[in-house]
Amino acid sequence: MKKIWVGLVSVFAIGLLLTLTGCQQQPQTANVGRNSRQLLAKSELTWVQTGQVIGKIDSHGNLKKSKLHQTPKSQLGNSLWITDSGKLDGSYQQISYDEAKQTFQKTMRDDSERDRYQMTTIKQFNEALAVAKANIRVKKYSDLTYYKSGNINNYLGQAVVASGKNLYMLALTRETQTDEETTAYPVTVYMRDVLKAPTKHLSLAKLAGNWQAEHDANDQLQVKGKFGYQISQTVNGSTDVTRFKIQDLRQLSTTALYTGTFIEHQRQVAAKGYYLPKATSLAGVMDRAVYLFISENEMIRVLNGTLTKYVRTPKNGTKITIPANITRVYEAFDQQNNPQVALSIMSLSTDSFEVVSNEANQLTNYTSLDLRDYKFAFVNDQQVTIRDASPSTN
Numbered sequence: 001m002k003k004i005w006v007g008l009v010s011v012f013a014i015g016l017l018l019t020l021t022g023c024q025q026q027p028q029t030a031n032v033g034r035n036s037r038q039l040l041a042k043s044e045l046t047w048v049q050t051g052q053v054i055g056k057i058d059s060h061g062n063l064k065k066s067k068l069h070q071t072p073k074s075q076l077g078n079s080l081w082i083t084d085s086g087k088l089d090g091s092y093q094q095i096s097y098d099e100a101k102q103t104f105q106k107t108m109r110d111d112s113e114r115d116r117y118q119m120t121t122i123k124q125f126n127e128a129l130a131v132a133k134a135n136i137r138v139k140k141y142s143d144l145t146y147y148k149s150g151n152i153n154n155y156l157g158q159a160v161v162a163s164g165k166n167l168y169m170l171a172l173t174r175e176t177q178t179d180e181e182t183t184a185y186p187v188t189v190y191m192r193d194v195l196k197a198p199t200k201h202l203s204l205a206k207l208a209g210n211w212q213a214e215h216d217a218n219d220q221l222q223v224k225g226k227f228g229y230q231i232s233q234t235v236n237g238s239t240d241v242t243r244f245k246i247q248d249l250r251q252l253s254t255t256a257l258y259t260g261t262f263i264e265h266q267r268q269v270a271a272k273g274y275y276l277p278k279a280t281s282l283a284g285v286m287d288r289a290v291y292l293f294i295s296e297n298e299m300i301r302v303l304n305g306t307l308t309k310y311v312r313t314p315k316n317g318t319k320i321t322i323p324a325n326i327t328r329v330y331e332a333f334d335q336q337n338n339p340q341v342a343l344s345i346m347s348l349s350t351d352s353f354e355v356v357s358n359e360a361n362q363l364t365n366y367t368s369l370d371l372r373d374y375k376f377a378f379v380n381d382q383q384v385t386i387r388d389a390s391p392s393t394n
Contacts, residue, residue: 027130027134027135027136027137028135028163029136029137029138032137032138032139033138033140033143033144035162035163036143036160036161036162036163037086037145040086040145040162041085041086042085043084043279044083044084044278045084045192046080046081046082046266046277047080047081047082047167048077048080048191048194048195049076049079049080049188050071050189050190050191050194051068051069051070051132051189052068052069052071052187052188053069053128053185053186053188053189054066054067054069054183054184054185055067055184056183057174057175057181057184058181059179059181060176061118061176063124063128063186066128066131066184067131068131068189075271076194076195076273077194077195077267077270077271077274078267079188079267080190081169081190082258082263083167084254084258085254087254087258088147088156088160089258090254090257090259090263091149091258091260092148092149093147093148095148097141097142097144099146100159101119103148104157104172104173115176117173117174117175118173118176119172119173119174120159120172120186122138122139122141124186125138128170128186129168129170131186131187132168132189134166134168138161143161144170145159145161146172157172157173158170158172158188159171165191165193166189166190166191166192167190167191167192168188168189170186171184195270195273195274195275196274196275197275197277197280198277198280198282199280199295201250201279201280202293202296204223204225204226204246204282207246207282207293208225209222209223209313210222210313211223212313213309213310214308214310214311217313217318218233218320219310220319221299222321222322226245227243227244227245228243228244228286228291229242229322230242230243230244230286231321231322233320234347238349238350239322239326239347240344240346241330241345242286242287242344242345243286243330243343244284244285244289244291244362245284245360245361245362246282246283246284246293247282247361247364248281248282249278249279249280249282250280250281256364257278259364259366260366261367262276262363262364265290265363268290269290269292269300269302271302271305272302272305273307274292274302276292281293284362285362285363286343286362288304289301289303290302290363297312298311299311323347325350325351325379326353328382328384329342329345329353329355329377329379331384332377332384332386333355333377333386336386338357340357340359340360341357341359341360342355342357343360344356345377348376351379351380352376352377352379353376353377353378353379354374354375355375355377355386356374357373357374357375358371358372359371374389375388375389376388376389
């Protein structure tokens with residue numbers, strides 16, 4: 001009798017374990033849409049691509065040989081999206097499934113093309129989510145969120161669903177008639193809280209002073225007011241000084257911040273493992289280099305895919321100072337209150353300089369070399385004289 005009782009207990013325990021294991025592995029289907037919309041409605045979440053499902057579509061439109069490919073660590077940040085108060089990357093606005101479907105149908109050139117493609121079904125969405133190892137499944141189209149660009153009135157060909165730390169972008173359409181197998185990317189996986197960022201908002205006063213590259217004491221910066229000054233010694237012993245405006249992202253509206261220019265700079269920084277949250281970032285751009293202050297004692301520069309870290313110049317370190325006459329020239333230009341700001345001063349002699357002005361808010365606003373303005377500046381007895389440069393000088 002005792003053996004029978006022990007046996008029954010063992011069977012019950014194994015059954016209970018299997019039941020619990022099955023429950024743990026069961027994907028969530030309840031409130032998926034509501035939970036996703038609540039996440040997408042939060043302020044400023046940055047999502048980085050961490051994986052992508054790649055498979056084959058056969059001649060009948062079925063997904064086969066699909067597999068989740070993890071994004072290499074070296075490529076994290078190469079692809080990202082920002083969700084903020086329901087918008088995507090600042091310009092994509094939410095639309096209904098019906099509007100997304102109608103827009104898709106309008107893009108088809110003729111009936112043969114319409115027959116070749118179809119909107120992805122709920123079953124196909126869930127097949128893709130399963131391959132992506134998502135812990136959710138959708139039951140209806142309203143569980144997903146759809147977007148169109150407010151700038152060009154074009155829909156995003158992806159259906160979006162967010163859950164916890166993950167966001168999934170699912171292909172909204174699928175090819176149904178092919179002569180041979182074609183490659184398909186049914187879902188891309190994104191994750192938040194992956195990149196490094198400033199953890200608290202800093203004041204400009206906290207950033208003031210001298211900085212130098214972590215591994216090159218000759219690569220120096222000085223922060224004064226709302227500008228960072230890059231000081232360079234030329235081969236002939238003169239000094240050139242370029243500067244960038246430090247933009248406080250917290251003071252910008254979402255419309256002013258989430259421009260195409262900012263998104264590109266965000267991706268540039270993300271490719272090196274960092275991002276620029278609106279709430280805490282002070283950053284600037286100079287000559288395509290993005291500068292981001294991580295803390296009172298740490299700053300980074302990303303230029304042409306290279307990351308340079310800056311630290312405070314030691315008290316006993318050699319500090320390269322800005323020549324007094326260059327400081328006077330910058331001050332004279334700042335007093336003019338022109339739309340463009342002096343950003344580069346090249347020494348021609350100890351008292352004559354070439355000055356290049358351009359858009360100051362280069363982190364968020366479009367600029368180009370064609371927008372540069374050239375002038376000459378001369379300093380005599382601490383007084384600055386500014387003259388236009390001839391076209392041939394440019």
